[in-house]
Amino acid sequence: MPITQWPEEERPREKLLQRGPRALTDAELLAIFLRTGVAGRSAVDLARDLLQAFGGLRGLFSANQKQFCAHKGLGLAKFAQLQAVLEMSQRYLAETMQRPSLTDSQAVRAFLKSQLYHRPDEVFACLFLDQRHRVLRYEELFQGTLDGASVHPRAVVRRALEINAAALIFAHNHPSGVAEPSQADIRITHRLKEALALIEVRVLDHVIIGEGEGVSLAERGLL
Numbered sequence: 001m002p003i004t005q006w007p008e009e010e011r012p013r014e015k016l017l018q019r020g021p022r023a024l025t026d027a028e029l030l031a032i033f034l035r036t037g038v039a040g041r042s043a044v045d046l047a048r049d050l051l052q053a054f055g056g057l058r059g060l061f062s063a064n065q066k067q068f069c070a071h072k073g074l075g076l077a078k079f080a081q082l083q084a085v086l087e088m089s090q091r092y093l094a095e096t097m098q099r100p101s102l103t104d105s106q107a108v109r110a111f112l113k114s115q116l117y118h119r120p121d122e123v124f125a126c127l128f129l130d131q132r133h134r135v136l137r138y139e140e141l142f143q144g145t146l147d148g149a150s151v152h153p154r155a156v157v158r159r160a161l162e163i164n165a166a167a168l169i170f171a172h173n174h175p176s177g178v179a180e181p182s183q184a185d186i187r188i189t190h191r192l193k194e195a196l197a198l199i200e201v202r203v204l205d206h207v208i209i210g211e212g213e214g215v216s217l218a219e220r221g222l223l
Contacts, residue, residue: 012044026057033085038073046073058177061086062118090114108169109207109214115140116173116209124151124172128165129204136163151188153195160201168196170206171214179210186222193223 009015012028021029030047037043050071054060060068061082068079093111108127115138116123124142127135139159142151160168170189174180185208193203205218217223 027051030057030060033082034073034078041073050074058118062120086118105216106213108205109216111138112171112207113209113214116171119173120175122172122175124170126156126159127169127171128160128163129167129169130164131166133167133204136165151192153192156192157195157199157201160196161199165201167202167204169204171209172206173209177211179208179212179215181206181208181215181217181220181222186217189217189223 009018012024012031015028016024016032024032027044027047030050031043034043034046037046041049050060050073051057053071054063065076065079068082069075093107093114112125112127116125121143123140125138125140128137128139130136141156141159144150156168159165170192172185185206189203189206196203203223205216205223208215208217
């Protein structure tokens, strides 16, 4: 049955307008983005099929052009639209970080998750802050398995000096979705903290991005 023949309160668009976006399932939100289904399948049916095929929104958002367009009902136009939506959301969250001082830990985690959650490989990033903890810059510094060989304290120290940062927040993602810090995560954080202390730059936190809100090493007492 086409969505137009559904009861009005069950149609994704009308449901969103009446009850807000948080009332919708992932499939219903995706259906609004897709707009139309395919022969014999409504937009919601197609959305459910895609979420199952990609393993959820994370898999769908991280799919490359070839993987995305291989599915029935998707094409270059939809791929371009999705990439535009993702980029706009990341830029919006980046703008929310430009505030007088960085005191909202939830905003920090939301921003870092928007940048790193969907990445298929581990990425190590840094928020460079001034003395009042205002954001100077966000940069992704290293990529790949994060250990003592792949994260170089000297490079981090050099960038902190170049940007004239007074404090830093580190972040990296766990593609598995499990945000628990490993011993390697803790060791490299301590190495970076010791190196940066030599130039009087503070390390405020290291956030591990995975499912949920992520894990703060500072909150765990591991910094």
